[in-house]
Amino acid sequence: MDRKSDRDLVERVREQIDIVELISDYILLTPKGRYYVGLCPFHQEKTPSFTVTPDKQIFYCFGCGVGGDIFSFVMKKEGVGFAEALNKLAVRANIPLDNGKAYFREKSEKSELKSKIYRLNTIAARFFYACLTRTEEGKQALEYLYKRGIKKEIIKKFGLGFAPDSWNALGNYLLSKGYDQELIEQAGLIIARKDGNGYFDRFRNRLIYPILDIQGRVCGFGGRTLQNKQPKYLNSPETIVFNKSKILYGLNFAKDEIKRQGTIVLVEGYMDVLSAHQAGCKIAVASLGTALTSEHCRMLASLASNVVLVYDGDSAGGRAALKGIEALKNYDLTIKVCPLPKDTDPDDYIRKYGGEEFLKLIEKAVPFYDFQIENILKINNINILEEKLKAIKLIIPILLGIDNINQRDEYIKKVAQLLKISEENLRLQLKQVGINNKHSLLVKGVKFANNRHTNIKKPSQEVLDAPYKMMTAPVKAQRSLIKLMINNSIYLDYIQSQLSTEHFTHHIYREIFDQFLYLKQQDEEIDLTRMLNRLSEEAKEVFAQLLTEGKDGLELEEKALPDYIECLQEHKYQSQIEKVQRAIEECEKEGRKDEVLQLLVCLQNLKRNSNISSNR
Numbered sequence: 113m114d115r116k117s118d119r120d121l122v123e124r125v126r127e128q129i130d131i132v133e134l135i136s137d138y139i140l141l142t143p144k145g146r147y148y149v150g151l152c153p154f155h156q157e158k159t160p161s162f163t164v165t166p167d168k169q170i171f172y173c174f175g176c177g178v179g180g181d182i183f184s185f186v187m188k189k190e191g192v193g194f195a196e197a198l199n200k201l202a203v204r205a206n207i208p209l210d211n212g213k214a215y216f217r218e219k220s221e222k223s224e225l226k227s228k229i230y231r232l233n234t235i236a237a238r239f240f241y242a243c244l245t246r247t248e249e250g251k252q253a254l255e256y257l258y259k260r261g262i263k264k265e266i267i268k269k270f271g272l273g274f275a276p277d278s279w280n281a282l283g284n285y286l287l288s289k290g291y292d293q294e295l296i297e298q299a300g301l302i303i304a305r306k307d308g309n310g311y312f313d314r315f316r317n318r319l320i321y322p323i324l325d326i327q328g329r330v331c332g333f334g335g336r337t338l339q340n341k342q343p344k345y346l347n348s349p350e351t352i353v354f355n356k357s358k359i360l361y362g363l364n365f366a367k368d369e370i371k372r373q374g375t376i377v378l379v380e381g382y383m384d385v386l387s388a389h390q391a392g393c394k395i396a397v398a399s400l401g402t403a404l405t406s407e408h409c410r411m412l413a414s415l416a417s418n419v420v421l422v423y424d425g426d427s428a429g430g431r432a433a434l435k436g437i438e439a440l441k442n443y444d445l446t447i448k449v450c451p452l453p454k455d456t457d458p459d460d461y462i463r464k465y466g467g468e469e470f471l472k473l474i475e476k477a478v479p480f481y482d483f484q485i486e487n488i489l490k491i492n493n494i495n496i497l498e499e500k501l502k503a504i505k506l507i508i509p510i511l512l513g514i515d516n517i518n519q520r521d522e523y524i525k526k527v528a529q530l531l532k533i534s535e536e537n538l539r540l541q542l543k544q545v546g547i548n549n550k551h552s553l554l555v556k557g558v559k560f561a562n563n564r565h566t567n568i569k570k571p572s573q574e575v576l577d578a579p580y581k582m583m584t585a586p587v588k589a590q591r592s593l594i595k596l597m598i599n600n601s602i603y604l605d606y607i608q609s610q611l612s613t614e615h616f617t618h619h620i621y622r623e624i625f626d627q628f629l630y631l632k633q634q635d636e637e638i639d640l641t642r643m644l645n646r647l648s649e650e651a652k653e654v655f656a657q658l659l660t661e662g663k664d665g666l667e668l669e670e671k672a673l674p675d676y677i678e679c680l681q682e683h684k685y686q687s688q689i690e691k692v693q694r695a696i697e698e699c700e701k702e703g704r705k706d707e708v709l710q711l712l713v714c715l716q717n718l719k720r721n722s723n724i725s726s727n728r
């Protein structure tokens with residue numbers, strides 16, 4: 113069956129099924145303006161933040177960020193793949209099922225490829241392990257591990273390895289085992305040379321951490337340089353089996369103990385996980401150098417009810433922890449934080465004070481609310497009236513954010529004491545702010561757009577703003593530009609004339625922009641629902657959020673359009689400049705003078721262009 117009839121089936125199912133009717137089978141929806149709202153079926157909540165927008169046939173939850181179309185809903189709710197969701201919905205729509213078969217064929221081909229890559233990765237992991245433990249070359253890496261206090265048992269358990277300093281040691285080994293080049297490349301282990309002349313190994317002269325998924329299959333690798341080369345850590349690229357936003361390092365070893373204890377300890381890096389496990393903290397896991405995603409959080413919430421974040425006590429570490437908390441707060445988890453002394457990561461701490469002290473420290477982790485309140489009181493001296501008022505203003509949204517009434521009551525008592533004000537006074541203030549916020553059920557998603565220019569700062573907005581504050585300016589610009597394109601295709605024409613795909617550096621916004629360009633080539637009119645269907649699940653969520661926001665805050669975004677474009681142009685020049693500067697350094701080191709001269713000319717041009725764009 114050809115692709116076209118597959119698409120027809122999807123379209124027919126979509127036409128037949130109304131999303132409000134479908135979701136009403138699962139939860140109670142009540143109309144509210146242009147949405148329907150209800151209690152989210154994907155996270156626990158007491159006030160509804162789950163929305164369904166009938167005219168766009170999408171759903172989106174402002175609480176946990178889940179969103180998409182009818183297919184995404186069934187996939188997420190029933191835990192099935194696209195093919196099965198399509199079949200279920202086809203049955204519901206009384207459409208004959210024969211057409212669905214093509215998806216199953218595709219699916220089985222896909223799962224065959226997956227298991228081939230898992231097998232290949234396992235062979236590669238064994239190769240790296242042998243290089244570490246049994247070769248002369250591997251000794252430096254082994255020494256490094258011993259020096260950092262990692263013992264043999266842990267090296268074996270986690271299957272650590274070493275990638276030799278060679279362009280094709282692994283590639284040739286795998287070829288000799290009968291694997292074909294294409295598969296090795298698909299696994300991300302070798303990279304095609306730009307000149308088309310063969311391949312080279314991705315990991316060279318690096319300590320290797322095999323990355324296992326929760327079922328214990330080798331899905332990718334992390335490599336740490338042993339000679340201060342950049343980047344310090346190099347991961348496998350995203351492959352059919354490796355998706356960083358779904359993997360937590362160490363979880364395969366930790367999951368049973370996590371379930372038993374009901375607690376997860378989140379640390380930052382590979383080495384932290386190894387040290388923690390060696391020290392007896394067998395519930396430690398780490399994300400792979402990325403912020404926690406909603407997938408991570410869902411995984412954590414399904415295994416445990418308590419999360420302890422352990423992080424470096426300097427301010428960057430604190431910010432990283434807060435980032436993690438923002439994502440975790442939407443789930444039914446008790447969050448505690450455990451700051452370490454400044455400039456100390458868990459690995460340092462364990463080496464310095466030993467495993468027992470580390471375990472004691474984790475025992476003493478403080479609840480997240482206490483941590484937040486303590487921080488506010490650290491900055492504001494409550495003996496000075498102005499600062500005291502400011503502290504109250506900042507603490508109120510935290511108290512309002514506590515869903516559990518008994519718990520909130522406890523905190524009100526505590527805070528009143530700390531601030532030296534009466535409980536009644538505090539309760540009164542809470543009530544006032546609470547009433548003002550009642551109408552802002554949907555405010556979370558439109559926050560960035562509204563707040564940017566008007567500077568209205570209700571206390572609770574600071575809390576709600578947090579995810580947007582974490583965005584860098586170029587990412588904010590990309591989000592806003594996509595929002596403009598969604599609302600009027602005129603913007604698409606203009607933006608396309610000014611920017612190219614490369615300007616969209618965030619993978620999700622780039623994917624959406626690509627789809628806009630693709631559909632524009634195909635049709636005169638862009639059909640947003642058709643577009644939604646072509647996006648990855650990750651991009652669908654973002655797209656659904658933007659669609660749900662609709663025209664809220666659009667006027668302000670329009671005014672800022674030239675700024676956004678300039679921001680992205682400048683951002684691209686800056687990253688090109690950095691790239692050329694790095695190349696110059698490298699050529700200088702290797703004494704390639706001619707190339708240095710060429711690159712310097714190139715650099716001058718870039719800098720000139722960059723100035724033109726920023727002075728415009």
Ligand SMILES: [Zn+2]
Nearest residue numbers: 152155173176
């Ligand atoms: Zn939700």
